[in-house]
Amino acid sequence: MIPVAWLDGALVDPEAPAISPLDHGFTVGDGVFETLEVRRGVAFALTRHLRRLEYSADRMAIGPLDSDLVRTGVEEALDEAGETATRVRITVSSGPGPMSSARGDGPHRIAVVVSDGAAPERCRAVRSPWRRNERSAIAGVKSTSYAENAVMVAYAASKGADEAIMANTHGHLCEGTGTNIFIERDGEIVTPPLASGCLAGITRGLALEWGARAGVPVRVTAPGELEMSVLDEVLGGKAAAAVTSSTRRVQHVQMLDGVELAPGRLLERLRGVFEAAADADLDPAPPRSK
Structure with a gap:
């Protein structure tokens, strides 16, 4: 089953509406992300990617980030995706906000998407x-x-x-x-x-x-x-x-x-x-x- 989506603690239909049109990640790009390769069914260098995600969220003042929850999301999405998975994308947004650069009160949103996209050959x-x-x-x-x-x-x-x-x-x-x-x-x-x-x-x-x-x-x-x-x-x-x-x-x-x-x-x-x-x-x- 590709793609597989996980949002804020649960697997969701990747085709179903899930993000508010007021979300600051959508309206002003107020978010952070990581892209990981999947090797032998495992998200490669996940711990290092999570540490950088934490750093980015801290720099953007989006945190604190629950890295254990993100790790769980990655593992659950990969389990659901099966052997054809090649890539994991983790996205964290600051959550719903006003139609300006000023942020709302959150909470931030965490999304994990597993896909089978091919890596660039050259x-x-x-x-x-x-x-x-x-x-x-x-x-x-x-x-x-x-x-x-x-x-x-x-x-x-x-x-x-x-x-x-x-x-x-x-x-x-x-x-x-x-x-x-x-x-x-x-x-x-x-x-x-x-x-x-x-x-x-x-x-x-x-x-x-x-x-x-x-x-x-x-x-x-x-x-x-x-x-x-x-x-x-x-x-x-x-x-x-x-x-x-x-x-x-x-x-x-x-x-x-x-x-x-x-x-x-x-x-x-x-x-x-x-x-x-x-x-x-x-x-x-x-x-x-x-």
């Missing part, structure tokens, strides 16, 4: 003409206020691509609309720092941890170390690129601005390390807080 990217604002009030938050990403994905599609890579306001390499980006050059793999305004991607974090553990030369750069112009090096064959996300995992950028690209040797090694580690541990523990 990455064909373009450089975005728009920039990520690293000074935004919701920089680094996985918010449902996703309109600018939707515009950039539509732009990418108009160019025959499926992802758009953007700089931040300083012109430094930042991220894709739904991905983090890794660059292989000069015998190492590097990725922009969170200070660039990029999302703290779950796959990004695991690729860094597992790659370093396996001896892959991979690191986070210093702020400003990666200019957007590094993509010219990728186009010229002096560097290689890959994107990471929950659905793409570690994926070679096959095309950039219409130019076919060869995969990086180290990036392919990192992809293999990630796949093996993910198969061995479906819910890797979050790093300890310092």
Whole structure:
């Protein structure tokens, strides 16, 4: 049975009306979300995703969030969905509110949807003409206020691509609309720092941890170390690129601005390390807080 929907503690008909037209998640995008891959019937890295969901809800002042309830919703929806499930989407909105930016009194709404959507098979990217604002009030938050990403994905599609890579306001390499980006050059793999305004991607974090553990030369750069112009090096064959996300995992950028690209040797090694580690541990523990 796909899709399967769970809302505020119970399974519901995914086709039935369930969200109020006054809900702030609908009217002003006042919510947060997580998308998870399903591996062998399990929501991969669920604990890490729940921790980031809590962080996003706290940053948005939507919390406190009952993570145990969300976990129960994910497990019940997956049990109902069966073996064909490939993806879990968790959405938390601030609840009903007035027709303005001001919030109502809540309570927030929690929705879990399990589907069998196919993962992207390849990455064909373009450089975005728009920039990520690293000074935004919701920089680094996985918010449902996703309109600018939707515009950039539509732009990418108009160019025959499926992802758009953007700089931040300083012109430094930042991220894709739904991905983090890794660059292989000069015998190492590097990725922009969170200070660039990029999302703290779950796959990004695991690729860094597992790659370093396996001896892959991979690191986070210093702020400003990666200019957007590094993509010219990728186009010229002096560097290689890959994107990471929950659905793409570690994926070679096959095309950039219409130019076919060869995969990086180290990036392919990192992809293999990630796949093996993910198969061995479906819910890797979050790093300890310092």
